Amino acid sequence: MVSVREIDVALVRETVARLLVESNYNIPGDVLGALRAAVAAEESPLGRRTLEQLVRNYEVAAAERLPVCQDSGMTVVFLDVGQDVHWVGGSLREAVVEGIREGTRQGYLRWSIAGDPTRRLRMAGEESPGIVHIDIVPGDRVQMKVASKGFGAENMSALRMLAPADGVNGIAEFVVHTVDRAGANACPPLVVGVGVGGTFEGAALLAKKAVLRPLDERHPRPDLQALEAELLGRINALGIGPQGLGGRVTALAVNIEVLPTHIAGLPVAVNLGCHSTRRAEAEL
Amino acid sequence: MAMSLDWRLGVPESGIAGLHAGDAVELTGPVLTLRDASAARIAHALEAGEPLPVSLEGRIMYAVGPSPAKPGQIIGSAGPTTTARLSRYLPTLLSAGVRAIIGKGELHGPGAAAFTESGAVYFAAIGGLGALLSKQITAASVVAYPDLGPEALFELHLDAFPAIVIVDRAGHNFHESARARWRRI
Numbered sequence: 001m002v003s004v005r006e007i008d009v010a011l012v013r014e015t016v017a018r019l020l021v022e023s024n025y026n027i028p029g030d031v032l033g034a035l036r037a038a039v040a041a042e043e044s045p046l047g048r049r050t051l052e053q054l055v056r057n058y059e060v061a062a063a064e065r066l067p068v069c070q071d072s073g074m075t076v077v078f079l080d081v082g083q084d085v086h087w088v089g090g091s092l093r094e095a096v097v098e099g100i101r102e103g104t105r106q107g108y109l110r111w112s113i114a115g116d117p118t119r120r121l122r123m124a125g126e127e128s129p130g131i132v133h134i135d136i137v138p139g140d141r142v143q144m145k146v147a148s149k150g151f152g153a154e155n156m157s158a159l160r161m162l163a164p165a166d167g168v169n170g171i172a173e174f175v176v177h178t179v180d181r182a183g184a185n186a187c188p189p190l191v192v193g194v195g196v197g198g199t200f201e202g203a204a205l206l207a208k209k210a211v212l213r214p215l216d217e218r219h220p221r222p223d224l225q226a227l228e229a230e231l232l233g234r235i236n237a238l239g240i241g242p243q244g245l246g247g248r249v250t251a252l253a254v255n256i257e258v259l260p261t262h263i264a265g266l267p268v269a270v271n272l273g274c275h276s277t278r279r280a281e282a283e284l
Numbered sequence: 285m286a287m288s289l290d291w292r293l294g295v296p297e298s299g300i301a302g303l304h305a306g307d308a309v310e311l312t313g314p315v316l317t318l319r320d321a322s323a324a325r326i327a328h329a330l331e332a333g334e335p336l337p338v339s340l341e342g343r344i345m346y347a348v349g350p351s352p353a354k355p356g357q358i359i360g361s362a363g364p365t366t367t368a369r370l371s372r373y374l375p376t377l378l379s380a381g382v383r384a385i386i387g388k389g390e391l392h393g394p395g396a397a398a399f400t401e402s403g404a405v406y407f408a409a410i411g412g413l414g415a416l417l418s419k420q421i422t423a424a425s426v427v428a429y430p431d432l433g434p435e436a437l438f439e440l441h442l443d444a445f446p447a448i449v450i451v452d453r454a455g456h457n458f459h460e461s462a463r464a465r466w467r468r469i
Contacts, residue, residue, distance in 0.1 A: 246462025
């Protein structure tokens with residue numbers, strides 16, 4: 001006899017709102033740590049000054065409770081819901097969207113979602129939807145992750161359906177090419193999220209999860225960990241540097257995630273995160 | 285040390301002409317804001333020969349969509365947005381008399397050439413510096429298109445606003461030369 005845990009969706013609404021505001025005022029500690037380390041590693045004087053200003057921006061935003069960037073992004077919410085949870089008090093998805101609205105209002109964040117992508121007649125404004133990924137996992141807990149994905153870097157992300165013969169070299173070429181093409185526009189130094197395998201949409205979702213993985217967590221598989229390090233080295237040899245003003249630090253980390261794929265394919269998605277890769281999480 | 289460019293009494297031609305790609309500058313003076321939606325409206329009006337809500341002659345524009353001001357603030361976070369997205373509108377805006385654009389990111393090809401052809405300058409500010417840059421803005425008001433929300437046409441007053449000259453009047457492109465200098469691959 002499994003007991004069922006009841007959770008009111010109001011808790012989801014409140015938590016989404018709180019995490020959305022926090023993610024926009026406080027850059028994650030691992031990202032700030034990597035930027036501070038980058039100041040020491042950068043050889044270009046202009047690059048170093050740029051990094052110092054970025055660090056200062058995050059310190060001021062946190063102290064004065066200001067959005068770190070005017071682009072508070074499109075909100076992406078991951079919910080890993082224990083299968084023994086029963087939701088009460090309304091619709092779970094509605095509660096997430098209501099939480100995004102509430103957080104945007106409370107945090108003085110920008111209403112950035114266009115109501116309709118083809119007609120663009122008006123801003124969605126307070127309808128402000130987000131992207132919601134709900135997964136069912138064992139247990140009676142809920143893991144929530146809220147990311148505020150800025151579109152400077154999102155716009156420069158890319159997906160390609162490689163052939164199995166392209167192999168690891170093909171993956172590496174595509175990742176480096178994507179960062180080179182993005183140049184200054186994705187707001188470097190970047191977090192590079194790479195999703196390899198699965199299907200077309202599976203690789204893209206995997207790349208999103210990869211870009212949201214903490215920068216101080218390396219892939220547990222030694223060969224992939226080595227590939228992450230190799231790609232970071234190649235990207236930082238591109239010369240793009242902080243904000244594309246030239247230098248050594250073009251990326252802070254390369255995070256790779258893999259999934260089994262079809263014998264005929266090798267999907268690779270590269271989701272770029274700007275230096276302001278924002279996320280916050282909570283357990284319900 | 286950053287050079288100062290002050291156009292409170294009009295954009296000085298000598299000041300614009302003396303700027304070189306790679307120069308660090310501090311900008312002081314009024315700007316009109318630019319975003320995807322407002323740029324589309326302005327370009328449509330110019331191409332259709334309709335009057336603009338405000339003249340662009342001799343103006344400097346800043347590509348930004350600010351976040352809302354908190355109580356007591358002049359403006360919310362207000363860093364630059366990606367200029368390349370506005371590339372197709374740039375020749376029209378520069379032909380209408382815009383002297384410089386402040387944005388972020390790279391410009392190549394026709395977008396960059398439009399600056400050289402009209403003797404204008406492209407400045408990049410640091411992307412993702414929105415909280416700090418908001419402190420270099422001393423006044424903000426909506427002058428047109430209020431229905432566009434953060435994409436409305438604002439007039440802002442900049443005070444020692446930091447930026448880098450990316451495309452100068454001679455057509456030099458700092459993003460291209462900086463990358464070539466540091467590339468090791």
